Amino acid sequence: MSIGLSEQEILRREALQELRRIGINPYPAEAFDITATSEDILKNFPATPDAYQNVSFAGRIMSRRIMGSASFAELQDSTGRIQVYLKRDDICPSEDKTLYNTVFKKLLDIGDFIGVKGYVFTTQTGETSIHVRELIILSKSLKPLPIVKRDDDGNVYDGFTDPELRYRQRYVDLTVNPQFKQIFINRSKVINTMRSYFDEQGWMEVETPILQPVHGGAAARPFNTHHNTLDMPLYLRIANELYLKRLIVAGFDGVYEFGKMFRNEGMDRTHNPEFTSMEIYVAYKDYVWMMEMVEQCLEKVALAIHGTTKVPVGSYEIDFAGPYERLSMYESIQKYTGTDVSNMDEAALRQFCQQLGIEVDASMGKGKLIDEIFGEKVEANLIQPTYITDYPIEMTPLAKKHRSKEGLVERFELFVNGKEIANAYSELNDPIDQRERLEDQLLLAGRGDEEAMAMDEDFLRALEYGMPPTSGLGIGIDRLVMLMTNQSTIQEVLFFPQMRPEKKAKFATAEDFINIGVPAQWVPVINKMGFNTVEELKAGNPNKVFNDLGGMRKKMKLEITMPAKEDVMNWFS
RNA sequence: GAUUCCGUAGCUCAGCCGGUAGAGCAUAACACUUUUAAUGUUGGGGUCCUGGGUUCGAAUCCCAGCGGGAUCACCA
Numbered sequence: 001m002s003i004g005l006s007e008q009e010i011l012r013r014e015a016l017q018e019l020r021r022i023g024i025n026p027y028p029a030e031a032f033d034i035t036a037t038s039e040d041i042l043k044n045f046p047a048t049p050d051a052y053q054n055v056s057f058a059g060r061i062m063s064r065r066i067m068g069s070a071s072f073a074e075l076q077d078s079t080g081r082i083q084v085y086l087k088r089d090d091i092c093p094s095e096d097k098t099l100y101n102t103v104f105k106k107l108l109d110i111g112d113f114i115g116v117k118g119y120v121f122t123t124q125t126g127e128t129s130i131h132v133r134e135l136i137i138l139s140k141s142l143k144p145l146p147i148v149k150r151d152d153d154g155n156v157y158d159g160f161t162d163p164e165l166r167y168r169q170r171y172v173d174l175t176v177n178p179q180f181k182q183i184f185i186n187r188s189k190v191i192n193t194m195r196s197y198f199d200e201q202g203w204m205e206v207e208t209p210i211l212q213p214v215h216g217g218a219a220a221r222p223f224n225t226h227h228n229t230l231d232m233p234l235y236l237r238i239a240n241e242l243y244l245k246r247l248i249v250a251g252f253d254g255v256y257e258f259g260k261m262f263r264n265e266g267m268d269r270t271h272n273p274e275f276t277s278m279e280i281y282v283a284y285k286d287y288v289w290m291m292e293m294v295e296q297c298l299e300k301v302a303l304a305i306h307g308t309t310k311v312p313v314g315s316y317e318i319d320f321a322g323p324y325e326r327l328s329m330y331e332s333i334q335k336y337t338g339t340d341v342s343n344m345d346e347a348a349l350r351q352f353c354q355q356l357g358i359e360v361d362a363s364m365g366k367g368k369l370i371d372e373i374f375g376e377k378v379e380a381n382l383i384q385p386t387y388i389t390d391y392p393i394e395m396t397p398l399a400k401k402h403r404s405k406e407g408l409v410e411r412f413e414l415f416v417n418g419k420e421i422a423n424a425y426s427e428l429n430d431p432i433d434q435r436e437r438l439e440d441q442l443l444l445a446g447r448g449d450e451e452a453m454a455m456d457e458d459f460l461r462a463l464e465y466g467m468p469p470t471s472g473l474g475i476g477i478d479r480l481v482m483l484m485t486n487q488s489t490i491q492e493v494l495f496f497p498q499m500r501p502e503k504k505a506k507f508a509t510a511e512d513f514i515n516i517g518v519p520a521q522w523v524p525v526i527n528k529m530g531f532n533t534v535e536e537l538k539a540g541n542p543n544k545v546f547n548d549l550g551g552m553r554k555k556m557k558l559e560i561t562m563p564a565k566e567d568v569m570n571w572f573s
Numbered sequence: 574g575a576u577u578c579c580g581u582a583g584c585u586c587a588g589c590c591g592g593u594a595g596a597g598c599a600u601a602a603c604a605c606u607u608u609u610a611a612u613g614u615u616g617g618g619g620u621c622c623u624g625g626g627u628u629c630g631a632a633u634c635c636c637a638g639c640g641g642g643a644u645c646a647c648c649a
Contacts, residue, residue: 007618008583008600063609070606087606110599124607146584147599149610157610158585158598164641165584176584218649239649265648266574413649420649476649500640 008144015107016140022098026140032115034058039079045120045128052120057082057130058138060175061112063147066105072129075114076178083129084116091135099135111141111175148176167497180492186305187481187493191258193304194278197297203254203280208243210236210260216456217241217398220263223273236262241398241472242459244281245427248470249462256280258477269489270419273498276477285471286426287410291387294414294422294473295322298385298480305484313417313486316383324385324414329374332388336378341370349373367394382415397437397453399425421480424473431463516571 005013019026036055045052059075059082069088074081088100108114117134146160159177160166166173174181195205213232215222217239225234240257247255258278267273282290302309302320309321327335330342337356341349349369353360358376360369370392382388389412390402399409410426428434438460441453481493491497 006583006600011600065608065611066605067608067611068605070608072608072611074609083609085607089606123609125609127607127609129607144583144599148584149598151610155610160584162584162641220649263649268648269643271648423649474649 006144009142012109012140012142012144015109016142019103019107019137019140022102024103024137026137028136028138032056032058032136032138034115036120037079038075038077038082041082041120041130042080042128049120054117055120055130056115056117057084058113058115060141061108061110061114062145063110063149064108069100071104075116075130076175080178083123083127084118084132085121085123085129086132086135090131090133103137104135108137109141109144110147111143111145112137113139113141145172146176163491164499167491168499170495183481183485183487183493184495186485187477189304190301190481190484191278191477193301194297195258197300198254198256198280201254203256203282204252206244206247206252206255206257207259208237208240208247208257210262212237212243214454214456214458215239216453216459218261218263219453221265223262223264238263239277239474240279241474242456244279244472245467245470246459246462248281248283249465249467253284254280254282267498269491270479270482272478272490272494275490277474278477279472279474281427281470281472283468283470286469287389287412287424287471290424290471290473291324291326291412292322294424294475295320295324295385298322301480301484311484311486313483314488316417318384318416318483320385322385324387326387326389326412328390329370329388329392329408330390332378332382332386333370333373336381337373341373365394367392371395379415379420380418383417385414385416387412387414396425397441398428398434400428400430401433416483419479420476421483422473422475424471427467427470427472429463429467429469431460434463435460517567518571 016026034056036052036057038057038059041052041055041057057075057077059077061073062076062081063074065072071086073084073086075084086100086104088097091104092098092100115136115138116130116132118130118132121129121131123129146158148159149157151157160173166177174184198205211225211227211234213234215235215238217237218241220238222235222238225236226232227234237259238261240259240261244255244257256278257280258276260274261277262274263271264273265271282293298320299309299322302311305311309319311318311320330340334340339352341352344352346366346369349366350360353369353372356373356377358372360372374388378388389410390405390408391399391411391413393401393407393409396409396411399411402408402410412424413420414422414424428437438453438455442455478490478493482488482490485493487493
């Protein structure tokens with residue numbers, strides 16, 4: 001059993017048994033009342049020392065400095081770290097010094113949770129510390145934590161930095177790199193600030209289906225699944241837009257939803273297969289109104305996190321105070337290329353692309369060509385929040401046609417730091433127009449565009465009953481959080497980013513080995529030698545296995561009987 | 574998908590021209606009653622990612638694979 005564990009893990013399991021042997025439950029059931037946090041003590045003790053003469057504190061042991069009959073340890077709680085001072089004769093006032101000499105010095109390890117009671121004082125070196133009078137074990141840790149050391153200047157030594165391990169074992173990451181917790185605290189603030197703002201306006205948070213029979217509302221490849229009882233295919237939603245519009249039809253004036261969306265596409269530092277979006281729909285409004293709403297909302301978010309509207313992002317300082325610059329798609333292209341493309345036909349656009357050195361192919365229509373020019377020449381320049389408005393109709397099947405400009409739709413996207421973070425329309429509520437636009441998408445799908453939108457007859461039926469004029473907005477929450485916390489990868493703002501599965505070695509059971517004649521006590525040795533399945537063992541060289549068994553027996557100082565060579569040979573028959 | 578770098582102790586990393594596997598921290602033992610990257614002394618700990626190849630000999634060189642990072646492309 002213990003073979004296969006590292007030496008340090010074995011030692012900790014032995015310490016666990018020893019604790020039990022001397023009558024200490026390493027995983028007690030009782031609650032442990034806490035009267036102070038590390039942040040509270042460090043902040044308020046200097047001013048009001050009398051308030052901290054009898055504190056109860058719990059945390060994880062993060063370092064120990066043992067000096068004979070006195071010791072220092074650092075305990076980490078959810079708010080930070082504080083030093084505790086333990087003196088043998090204080091925690092063991094009687095003759096029995098077991099709690100200090102054995103339990104604290106030998107049986108506790110870095111990573112264990114303990115509770116302490118005592119008084120706060122300042123050490124000779126000036127550090128606020130808890131002088132411990134009582135100590136209780138709250139939870140024993142069986143795996144050693146990586147040790148990250150910091151000196152007084154904040155320099156980090158032996159950091160736990162491997163991104164793979166940090167993302168796969170976020171619990172370890174946030175334990176030893178607690179500075180990253182702030183990102184997630186801020187993520188929560190972003191969402192809560194938006195939610196409070198929406199609620200103040202009288203809009204309602206709703207939930208719509210994640211399992212959808214038709215995936216609509218965006219252009220993306222979905223995850224497919226299947227419902228057994230109904231025996232029907234279902235899709236994880238790529239967007240919730242069409243359901244939220246049904247609720248506007250139903251008579252709600254403002255509905256919003258924060259939720260996970262799922263897109264079966266590439267993964268990189270700005271894309272995760274599941275991501276969080278916020279969509280909001282408000283009746284009787286248009287996209288011009290929505291621009292002001294977004295400005296107010298983002299201003300509040302920036303203030304909540306930074307106390308100012310100015311947010312550092314990379315090498316820039318971005319100011320989220322509105323109003324933001326507004327450029328139509330054509331104006332933005334004119335601004336950054338010096339050329340007015342608004343009256344160009346497809347051939348002229350194609351020629352202009354070639355002139356700019358943009359690759360084009362024959363399948364690209366007018367809308368796509370304009371989008372290429374925008375992406376190549378404009379997007380990266382939009383550092384401060386900028387609205388790009390009035391998109392070509394071809395790429396936007398759910399937005400209303402522009403009130404005055406032919407061939408365009410009433411849509412804006414908000415760009416910040418060269419990236420899109422929000423998308424909004426005056427929503428299309430003309431059911432006949434909507435049907436035609438979706439039919440155009442079907443044609444695209446017929447030509448093999450896997451991302452074209454599907455026809456949703458129930459949604460069209462809802463529109464036919466009548467939807468009031470409505471403005472809708474979608475914001476990518478992960479990307480907004482990246483901006484607000486100055487992170488350049490989406491993995492840093494997700495607790496558990498999607499990863500490739502861990503390489504999992506197959507393990508045969510002990511019985512499998514015993515069945516081919518391996519004595520039970522030798523099974524762990526076989527495992528230790530790297531044979532995890534019977535097949536792997538049989539693929540080995542019998543003579544080498546026999547020799548290695550002897551070697552392992554000696555190396556691990558095992559006092560078990562060596563199997564006869566004939567027996568070993570029989571394992572392979 | 575392309576390019577490129579990386580994979581060695583629990584963690585962070587050295588390891589030169591191919592010749593018995595190294596350091597710091599962690600860990601174990603001893604000492605030490607205000608330390609703080611505690612200190613001093615002495616130990617233990619390795620599938621050098623996997624599989625092939627070259628070689629008397631491979632952590633090292635070659636090939637393939639797996640995993641990860643970065644950059645680029647694609648993708649709302």
